[in-house]
Amino acid sequence: MNSTYQPDPRLDLTFERIVDVPRELVWKAWTQPEHLMPWFCPLPWKTIACEIDLRPGGNFHTVMQSPEGKKFPNSGCYLEVIENERLTWTNALLPGFRPAVLDTTCGDEEVQFFFTATIELAAHDNGTRYIATVIHGEEAARKQHAAMGFEQGWGTALDQLVAYARKM
């Protein structure tokens, strides 16, 4: 996968926007727990915990909390860390690149799936060109991720990131 990556519409979800904050601030908001937690979940959901070990194989862990107080932990590891340019992580591997195990025993609403996500940042006249790409292993996972509101969710989170970055 590189910057000339052509998404596969059957398996991938992408999201592109120009945002009016410098990419150094977007990078900071994605890579430092205290700057990630304020924007990472579309409100009224909250991110109540975050651990980041910013290197390939390093831990990326968050805990989201629903308005009803239910906690949703997310574990994964980083795969590519190129400062201010490119951040890739997956939930298919845990820290130390250990294969994750799909939790298929959870309740009706949550069916877990594996994905790898990349955030690409490029300088732009108006700030930053922001591209998020999420790739899956099978069409069902892409469909499920889309049905969970990928585009709206990541869009709202990015709005929150931009509003937060303007105050940084």
Next chain:
Amino acid sequence: MNSTYQPDPRLDLTFERIVDVPRELVWKAWTQPEHLMPWFCPLPWKTIACEIDLRPGGNFHTVMQSPEGKKFPNSGCYLEVIENERLTWTNALLPGFRPAVLDTTCGDEEVQFFFTATIELAAHDNGTRYIATVIHGEEAARKQHAAMGFEQGWGTALDQLVAYARKM
């Protein structure tokens, strides 16, 4: 995961040996298809195809063939590539870091599982200190891998590598 990694006996398999060939040749034997195919499968099995794109996210693909002529393809991608020192790959991700999908529909004998493998090479008075570590997501996968003859298989393959490297 780094060189001070302490294996977890519940989930990991390790294999360590001193071999009397320089680590540059061991590296070459692991990273160039024409130098990998001659030793990679314990005889009378054969490696009949190999593709290597030696970078994180790059393709590592082999096809093994049983004495009866049955073909077993293996797909994965590299995670860490540190020349002459450390090579890590996984079958939990395909090239481009795309999550792999477990094939649970195959015959009785083959039940697929995910693993991440690391080969560590260090200079040693007698040649090379060679450590292979294979990590799994659950105990059942480690047990299955062990029952498939991990230690004997990797040992025989390493004997073949050494014999081949001496002629390189």
